[in-house]
Amino acid sequence: MGELAKDSIRRELEDAVCYDIDNMRLLLAEDFRHTKGFVFLEGPDDVKFFRRQLSDVAIGIEYYGTGGKHGIEKALADESMKDDRVIGICDRDYSEEHADRMFYCDKCCLELMVISENEVWHKFCDLYYNGEEDYTSVLSGILRQLAPVSMLRKENAQKNAGIEEIDFRKLKLGKYLDVHSIDICQAFTDCGWKGYYEHCLRLAANLTDEELYEYTNGHDLYKILGMICEGGKGPLGEKKVRDILYKKYERRNFVKTDLYNDLKQYQNQESRTWKYVD
Numbered sequence: 001m002g003e004l005a006k007d008s009i010r011r012e013l014e015d016a017v018c019y020d021i022d023n024m025r026l027l028l029a030e031d032f033r034h035t036k037g038f039v040f041l042e043g044p045d046d047v048k049f050f051r052r053q054l055s056d057v058a059i060g061i062e063y064y065g066t067g068g069k070h071g072i073e074k075a076l077a078d079e080s081m082k083d084d085r086v087i088g089i090c091d092r093d094y095s096e097e098h099a100d101r102m103f104y105c106d107k108c109c110l111e112l113m114v115i116s117e118n119e120v121w122h123k124f125c126d127l128y129y130n131g132e133e134d135y136t137s138v139l140s141g142i143l144r145q146l147a148p149v150s151m152l153r154k155e156n157a158q159k160n161a162g163i164e165e166i167d168f169r170k171l172k173l174g175k176y177l178d179v180h181s182i183d184i185c186q187a188f189t190d191c192g193w194k195g196y197y198e199h200c201l202r203l204a205a206n207l208t209d210e211e212l213y214e215y216t217n218g219h220d221l222y223k224i225l226g227m228i229c230e231g232g233k234g235p236l237g238e239k240k241v242r243d244i245l246y247k248k249y250e251r252r253n254f255v256k257t258d259l260y261n262d263l264k265q266y267q268n269q270e271s272r273t274w275k276y277v278d
Contacts, residue, residue, distance in 0.1 A: 037276040040072045040088040049246045053254040058276045073099045094157035111218025128229040143212040145182045147204030150215040
């Protein structure tokens with residue numbers, strides 16, 4: 001294969017969004033000088049976000065497989081991927097386990113890591129929130145109202161309190177929103193989770209404001225924001241909220257995170273000639 005053909009394949013791979021293990025083997029072989037870091041990510045939104053935060057010599061890509069975070073963990077465990085240049089970045093969610101070469105977003109997930117930066121949230125509200133309540137109270141109020149659902153998600157993920165496997169796809173939060181008030185009790189009832197409501201309500205009552213960021217599901221929060229925040233054509237919707245907030249988050253915000261520090265510490269270990277962050 002000629003050099004022009006090789007360069008074309010290399011550019012195609014590095015510009016791609018989705019990779020499988022075979023693609024990654026090719027990229028690792030091309031980087032014979034070990035100058036690049038390779039990062040498996042959970043989805044296309046994560047790819048677009050981290051390509052703005054990571055070093056220009058790091059390649060952030062979506063793992064083309066199944067299982068989200070668990071899929072990435074499986075990929076990293078593949079014999080051909082046991083290379084220190086290959087890492088994963090994913091949501092922490094409700095897991096207390098840390099896989100080898102896996103790094104986790106601050107808070108519960110990427111959505112919460114982004115919105116926990118006050119500067120980013122306030123910039124967003126300046127443009128898209130038209131209510132009278134102050135910005136901090138709006139966000140903390142929504143997090144607090146979602147807390148029983150957040151506790152149900154945690155208990156389900158950790159298989160606590162005899163909770164059976166729950167299908168959260170049946171939860172349609174928009175049905176229960178009235179201005180800024182969410183009827184979570186009715187949501188539990190309609191979804192067949194009424195027997196868990198009091199238990200989750202008690203757990204939620206004990207959460208500090210900081211812990212709300214550790215347990216709230218990003219999709220739940222952004223769905224509500226998408227209904228109460230408006231652009232020129234009405235409510236923004238979850239996807240638009242995510243796109244706007246991710247774009248308003250800058251590298252100077254990222255460098256304040258634990259995730260940034262963890263990546264920096266990993267790349268600075270002796271004999272590593274590549275990097276993920278500047």
